[in-house]
Amino acid sequence: MRRPPVLPGVRGGARRGGGGEPPRQGPRRRGRRGPGGTGREHGKPGPVTAVRRVLLPSPRSFCAGVERAIEIVERLLELHGPPVYVRNQIVHNAHVVADLEARGAVFVSELDEVPERALVVFSAHGVAPAVETEARRRGLDAVDATCPLVAKVHAEAKRAADAGDTVVLIGHEGHEEVVGTLGVAPGRTVLVSSAAEAAALRVDDEERVTYLSQTTLSVSEVEDIAAALRSRFPRIRGQGAEDICYATSNRQAAVAAVVGEADLVLVVGSANSSNSNRLVELAAARGVAAHLVEDAGAVDPAWLEGAAVVAVTAGASAPPQLVDEVVAAIAAAGPVEVVERPVAEETQEFLLPQRLRGA
Numbered sequence: 001m002r003r004p005p006v007l008p009g010v011r012g013g014a015r016r017g018g019g020g021e022p023p024r025q026g027p028r029r030r031g032r033r034g035p036g037g038t039g040r041e042h043g044k045p046g047p048v049t050a051v052r053r054v055l056l057p058s059p060r061s062f063c064a065g066v067e068r069a070i071e072i073v074e075r076l077l078e079l080h081g082p083p084v085y086v087r088n089q090i091v092h093n094a095h096v097v098a099d100l101e102a103r104g105a106v107f108v109s110e111l112d113e114v115p116e117r118a119l120v121v122f123s124a125h126g127v128a129p130a131v132e133t134e135a136r137r138r139g140l141d142a143v144d145a146t147c148p149l150v151a152k153v154h155a156e157a158k159r160a161a162d163a164g165d166t167v168v169l170i171g172h173e174g175h176e177e178v179v180g181t182l183g184v185a186p187g188r189t190v191l192v193s194s195a196a197e198a199a200a201l202r203v204d205d206e207e208r209v210t211y212l213s214q215t216t217l218s219v220s221e222v223e224d225i226a227a228a229l230r231s232r233f234p235r236i237r238g239q240g241a242e243d244i245c246y247a248t249s250n251r252q253a254a255v256a257a258v259v260g261e262a263d264l265v266l267v268v269g270s271a272n273s274s275n276s277n278r279l280v281e282l283a284a285a286r287g288v289a290a291h292l293v294e295d296a297g298a299v300d301p302a303w304l305e306g307a308a309v310v311a312v313t314a315g316a317s318a319p320p321q322l323v324d325e326v327v328a329a330i331a332a333a334g335p336v337e338v339v340e341r342p343v344a345e346e347t348q349e350f351l352l353p354q355r356l357r358g359a
């Protein structure tokens with residue numbers, strides 16, 4: 001019997017998530033949490049005079065959409081053996097991509113790099129319908145790892161465009177998710193990236209406008225742009241920052257809860273990870289030194305000088321063990337007290353594609 005839907009989860013105070021599918025059955029294969037425990041001691045013996053506090057806001061690290069996408073590639077590798085082609089990075093994290101590459105995944109930018117009738121996975125960021133059409137035309141065996149929360153935005157875009165609305169997508173030009181969503185109704189969708197662009201926007205019919213957003217933006221940025229759109233088009237339809245996914249908003253809320261105590265914020269994530277960059281911006285906007293780090297090797301010891309309290313988090317595509325390694329790198333510079341700072345518990349899970357359930 002299927003369990004009832006588990007909505008994204010926020011027990012303990014942070015924001016809601018989007019809709020989504022019912023929970024995926026079966027055991028979770030990958031831990032979501034980094035180092036835990038309050039007051040846990042790391043460090044090395046030596047002449048250190050003060051214990052540095054390391055705050056670990058949570059939620060952090062993998063979200064349900066990223067776990068699902070990685071699991072899809074892993075299961076296909078197990079079932080079919082390599083190569084499994086993946087169009088674009090399955091998620092925006094260099095370590096995840098390197099790990100899957102070592103196991104036989106082959107990452108390509110375009111479908112014409114995939115041999116005819118081969119297996120290809122669409123990444124968590126989603127693809128335009130034209131890509132799916134091209135895959136069918138070439139006889140590819142396509143498996144869709146698009147996050148269900150991105151697919152939900154695609155469905156909203158199609159519904160609005162079919163109803164005759166101009167769709168205004170709030171997003172960052174060139175991001176893969178934005179490219180895919182723009183492709184849902186390419187003749188009827190316009191992209192805006194700032195409140196100034198929203199205020200200057202012209203459309204055919206100002207009575208028929210709907211706005212949506214990329215799922216991984218800053219909540220406050222989207223609210224500002226949405227306010228500018230509402231001011232420009234008083235009858236516009238849209239739901240504020242509701243398209244921002246639960247994982248993005250929860251990670252931002254978690255950083256916001258600790259940033260006032262921190263001298264330094266380190267965000268584990270890759271340079272092309274949108275939600276990770278938004279966490280850095282959030283901390284920097286509050287006047288706190290903040291850095292995006294790919295992994296522990298990117299931590300500059302000079303950043304730690306004078307930083308008595310360091311907050312360490314990770315974007316939704318960064319593996320939790322990378323956070324452990326960053327904490328260990330901080331501990332190598334002197335003793336630390338590690339303190340978990342949860343603001344919400346996430347319970348969201350997503351079903352695998354039908355062909356992989358129980359496989």
Ligand code: SF4
Pocket residue numbers: 063064065066124147148149150215216245246247248275316
């Ligand atoms: S960050 Fe949000 S939209 Fe992206 S994969 Fe995770 S849950 Fe889905």
